[in-house]
Amino acid sequence: MLPYPLLSASLVIMWLALNGFSLGHLILGCVVAVFASWGMASLRPAKPRMPKWYLLPKLVGIVLYDIVRSNIAVAAILVAGRGRRFRSGFVTIPLDLQNPTALAVLAVVVTSTPGTAWLEYNSLSRTVLIHVLDLVDEAEWQALIKGRYEALLMEIFE
Amino acid sequence: MSQTILSWSMTFAQICLVIAMALAALRMSRGPRAQDRVLALDTLYVNSMLLLMVFGIRTGKVIYFEASLVIGMLGFVATVALAKFLMRGEVIE
């Protein structure tokens, strides 16, 4: 009946929070949640496994800190404009990470940090192509992505 | 005093976001390629969403936040559809 209990529960809570609590909305929200979880089940997504989910807050903390830092850096570059010359470029990074969920998380992290954008993942050669706005040293970026995010993600997901 | 600062900062935020929307519209009209225009449309959506949230704080009405949530969702779907079209529609494979 309920293939994704967590999803259904959060849908009901969201429905009630948006519409205000009443018996009618509770019933309507439950109906919506049940049908949505059936729809989700028919898509058959791979269930993500996170053996070490308690490390997630550490990842979130690191990412928030990096986003603040790179916001300041990118804003400085854009404000300085033509005065300061910067060089942007593509970097290819070999990855050891194979879990699809972990790769998706890594893609979201890299793209939502200003200054780096995830372009494409090549599953044959297991490399990812990213574009960096202020590229000083390629090896530095490879070490940053691998050491700062990939190691932690591998620990969480594998 | 703090009320005046609050009111001025809201006006400042509104002016900033309107200029940002105008700049995004400028990039959308200037191009030069289709992907620039789609990215400009996405930026326009995000800025208008933020502008509606500032309106919501100013008036205290929930309807503005609902509107900005809807704009965010529509913008996401529109941009994804356009990006898929750019990948599959125009380039002959």
Added chain:
Amino acid sequence: MSTIEHAGDLPAWAALAVSFFLVIGASLALIGTIGFVRLPTFYERIHAPTLGTSWGTGGIVMASMIFFTVLSTRPVVHEILIGIFVTVTTPVTLMLLARAALHRDRAEGNPGVPREAPAQAEEGEGEAVTAE
């Protein structure tokens, strides 16, 4: 400049915090869009709007949350939903657009774009990848 009627009993520290986050958020969104107009190539331009969608949105969401929590006029569900939604969806749109741009540039043979399945010369991993 008219004062905001429904914010009459907002304490001074909250008003200052709300103003601070509003100004930060809106300025970041504006700086991002200015960069979006000024940067020369598409792949550089794709970095600029993330300023507005990361801390631009974050600042305004934070301002709104402080404002309505301190006044306790209504629960702040919408702001949290908008924040989560923007954080999750922006990388998806940017990635799709970047891949579309790469695909178009490769199909037209534009210079300055890395080829498909980049060769791993410096790594020396003998995994042969045949590019069509």
